[in-house]
Amino acid sequence: xxxxxxxIMILATFYLFYFAKLVIQKRQSIKTNQMGVGNKxxxxxxxxxxxxxxxxxxxxxEVWSIIWSKGxxxxxxxxxxxxxxxxxxxxxxxxxxxxxNSWRVGIPEEKTSLITNGIYGWSRNPAFVxxxxxxxxxxxxxxxxxxxxxxxxxxxxxxxxxxxxEEHMQKMFGEEYAAYCKxxxxxxxxxxxx
Numbered sequence: 001x002x003x004x005x006x007x008i009m010i011l012a013t014f015y016l017f018y019f020a021k022l023v024i025q026k027r028q029s030i031k032t033n034q035m036g037v038g039n040k041x042x043x044x045x046x047x048x049x050x051x052x053x054x055x056x057x058x059x060x061x062e063v064w065s066i067i068w069s070k071g072x073x074x075x076x077x078x079x080x081x082x083x084x085x086x087x088x089x090x091x092x093x094x095x096x097x098x099x100x101n102s103w104r105v106g107i108p109e110e111k112t113s114l115i116t117n118g119i120y121g122w123s124r125n126p127a128f129v130x131x132x133x134x135x136x137x138x139x140x141x142x143x144x145x146x147x148x149x150x151x152x153x154x155x156x157x158x159x160x161x162x163x164x165x166e167e168h169m170q171k172m173f174g175e176e177y178a179a180y181c182k183x184x185x186x187x188x189x190x191x192x193x194x
Contacts, residue, residue, distance in 0.1 A: 003078045003141050007066045010085035011059070014092055014134055021096045021103060028101065035106035044164050048106050051157035058135060058154040065142040077140045085137030092130030094119040103127075107168045114173045116180050122189040124166075124180070128158045129187050162186065 025032040036049035072078050096103055098118035119126045135151035166186075169177045 003071055003082065004066055006082045007062075007085065007138060007141050010082070010089060010134070010137060011062060011066070014085075014089050014130070015059075017089070017093045017096055022105075025101065025103070030101055032103065033105045034108050037106070038109045040107060040109070044107055047157065047160050047164055051154070051161050054150070054154040054157040055131070058150050061147045061150045062135075062138045062142075065138060065144055065147045069142040069144050069147075071142050072140065077143075081137045081140030081142075084133050084140065088130045088133035088137055091119065091126050091133065095126040095130060099127075107165055111172060114169070114176060114180065116184070121184060124184050124186050125162050128162055131155075131158055132187075 022032050035052050036045055038045075040048075072081070098120055099115050100113075102112035102115055104112065123129055132155050135155060139148055139151055166181075173180075
């Protein structure tokens with residue numbers, strides 16, 4: 001029961017940061033959610049829309065798994081799941097806070113600032129890392145095949161979104177972004193840079 005409560009608290013806290021950021025920016029007249037809308041290339045719109053479906057379905061499967069799944073009988077996996085979930089929340093929160101008013105959901109149509117400080121000095125995509133860690137966390141605590149499959153689907157879609165965003169950032173910021181990419185890894189800081 002304690003892991004169900006921990007998992008619900010982790011999910012609630014993670015998405016509290018997500019929706020709070022949307023609300024805060026909306027009050028500042030910033031259109032934060034630009035996922036799958038606007039005058040973007042068709043490929044970008046399709047990936048953003050499919051990613052939206054995948055991430056929403058993952059939340060549904062996560063909640064269903066927490067409520068109805070038996071959960072892992074392995075105490076080590078449960079503890080690891082909680083620890084990874086807490087890391088997911090911290091990383092995602094730091095990412096949204098560090099981005100300030102440049103944070104967007106989807107590829108923005110307007111120019112934002114290139115953020116390279118704070119957690120973005122360690123990873124170019126910490127918000128996406130937070131999502132992936134959240135998926136892993138719930139899978140470790142409440143493993144089932146449907147949850148695993150939808151989590152993998154969402155993670156793949158997030159990766160495709162990262163690739164699109166990197167292409168957009170290269171066009172938007174040119175050499176400044178190229179230099180940033182040489183010094184900071186795409187996702188995990190301690191893997192060698194390519």
